[in-house]
Amino acid sequence: MTHQSDIDPPRGMTRRQSLGTLGAGAAAVLAAPAAFAQEGPPPPSTVTTPPRSFAPDAPPNVYFRDPDVLTVDPAFDALAQGNAPIRRLWTGGLWLEGPAWNAVGQYLLFSDIPNNRQMRWLQDDGHVSVMRLPSNNSNGNSFDSKGRQLTCEHLTRRVVRYELDGTVSIVADRYDGKRFNSPNDVVEHRDGSVWFTDPPYGGQLYEGTPDAPGGPSNPEGRINNRIGQPPEIGEAKREMPHGVYRVAPDGAVTRMIEETQVEDPNGLCFSPDFDRLYVASTGKGPGDTGAGGKGEIFVFDVAPDGAVSNGRLFSDCMVDGVKCAPDGLRCDVFGNLWASSNAGRVVGYSGVTCWAPDGRLLGRVRLPEVCGNICFGGPKRNVLFMAASQSIYALPTATQGAGYS
Template identity: 70%
Template sequence: MEDRTNRLSRRRALGALGAGGAALAALPAMAQSTAVEPRSTVSEPRRRFDADAPPNVYFWDPDMVAADDRFWGLMQPNAPIQRLWTGALWAEGPAWNSVGKFLVWSDIPNNRQLRWLDEDGHVSTFRAPSGNSNGNTFDFQGRQLSCEHLNRRVVRYELDGSATVIASDFEGQRFNSPNDVVAHPDGSYWFTDPPYGGQLYEGAPDAAGGPSNPDGLFDPTLGQPPGIGDFVREMETATYRVGPEGTVTRVASEADAPDPNGLCFSPDYRTLYVASTGRGPGDQGPGGEGNIFAFDVGDDNTLSNGRVFTDCVVDGVKCGPDGLRCDVQGNLWASSNAGRNVGYSGVTVWAPDGTLLGRIRLPEICGNVCFGGPKRNRLFMAASQSLYSVYTGTQGAAPA
């Protein structure tokens, strides 16, 4: 049905334009245990993404796949999906700086942040070491926020070049490994705290006896600066809010959204979306099932009415969510990790009522997304080893 829907959608869009009308979002270990034979997974002939690849987009990019005709109104007909750079080990946390016109993202295992310049596409190391940072964002004052796996904290880089620790513990217990963070207009920051940084590849395991190092076989001090190696996982996975005055509040428990990962607000800040991914190192709790939860945000900053927004199953394939962003129309753009089901990794786009609108197929698992560019109409996708982008027909709902 997907191929037929896709063809019909494109035919309608082409007809509308021809008549003068305007046709006119998991963790690497979460590969599926059983592969399926996916339908229409790659373009034919299979495209190349390298800099010397021949042109392959003559109208709609062949790796934009519609499930609903509304999808075409969100995309730009003559805009190709572009690979901007490759060379990371695991790319995550893209964030757009509107003043500097550059994108920052994390290369977690390489313990660095990278920067892509809009002016000429130049990529350079932005910050190293980065504390094995994962999620990044810029707040409403233009300050960068980063979630550090290694140091198990959230930090803010001030405009004068100094750094401030925003949150490192809750009720006297150290965080597991903060993953993603978003800013609220009231000056607060909201972030998730799963355990994915408690491993050798993306941070450091617990000290001997901790959940991710129960037998003490790992030495978490190897290759690390002084002071690293004493942390032990103490808390359940959860979602938090840091108020403007610095008070940390747990807004969603492990029972509400286990193993929380990416998160974002709806454009009116009345709904919080949280991606619940799979079990992490040393997990003793239930573990996420690859769903996206939605919560109502009250005037007192409490969450209520938690529900599964989508199970992220497309054509019978689990498109495990990670990073999330909303556009100005309230549609949710979610990165997709479909494991070995080639052609279902990339980005899924969901209407505010949970209806799947369409997909953007990438040749790599996508870890996180953000809107950027001077007009905030360009979707950046941090996908495994590479950075991709595509211009859209909409705009991101919030800074970074």
């Protein structure tokens, strides 16, 4: 995921604005409400005096349930783990994305898109180091059933796979002879096909590079898109509408979902039995001429042969009148959908939302930063990892993530 569209003020703001506003000192604005925060309606914000700290050496904050894990529907109580705190594992990125858990290596991989690097957090001692630099402004990552890393690259407008022997394979870089916009998030289907979204968010200086002069994100050519980039990047222009794609095991690429069905598709995931595909529609991106996404989640039925049908709105992601715009998506083994939340300036609504398969909001996890993407991991795959703007957070749960990462 990348850019959240402009949310109507004063309820929200663009992700770019939120990054500037909720930056390094963002932890200072998150609250520690009363001990039993589940009693009564959730407070409108999480600001307290003194402010809550999420640092590793922070004072204890858990009174059986972390006060920033909120039950909306009683069914959420079976998913939320008592006496488990939200922890900030690391901070120091610019816009963190694409968390993916490697079960063999016992590490969390994530992208720091503007810094053009992939990072790795180790389970054993919490050490964080650079795993790959440069990363071609990588965004979404996942691991397939064979343990190989799949990565979406903004800069090169392609999806790649890191093979077990150390080589890199191009999964897809064109459709019908045209370059992709900027692949964003990627997952594997159990039939071995690779599915990914292709919005235009990489067409900007911060997270990739604008189009060559005359392209939709650089129509007047005032930005020199060659500065700081390999020479082969210089001629790339946006050539296609948004889309969701499937790469068959034999390499054939098919556009499964059109821009007319989902604008600005971002995060995606399958239900545990692979009969549903969830797609987040974020906000208007660079070069878009249409209305752009509206911060919603759509769901499609998936046939055994991979065909999708019956696309429909799953949730408008409105919570207490606040737009909790989604980005990254993951299902747990019970079929509940967990979605990152960008509420901009509305402190207390950014973080993660959890939805039942029928679209009911079950609960929320509040973070002091806009959350871009999520995954389940840890030794038992029950830890919710959250890539939130500049920091990585973790929360043990009472459920497990479906799939491989």
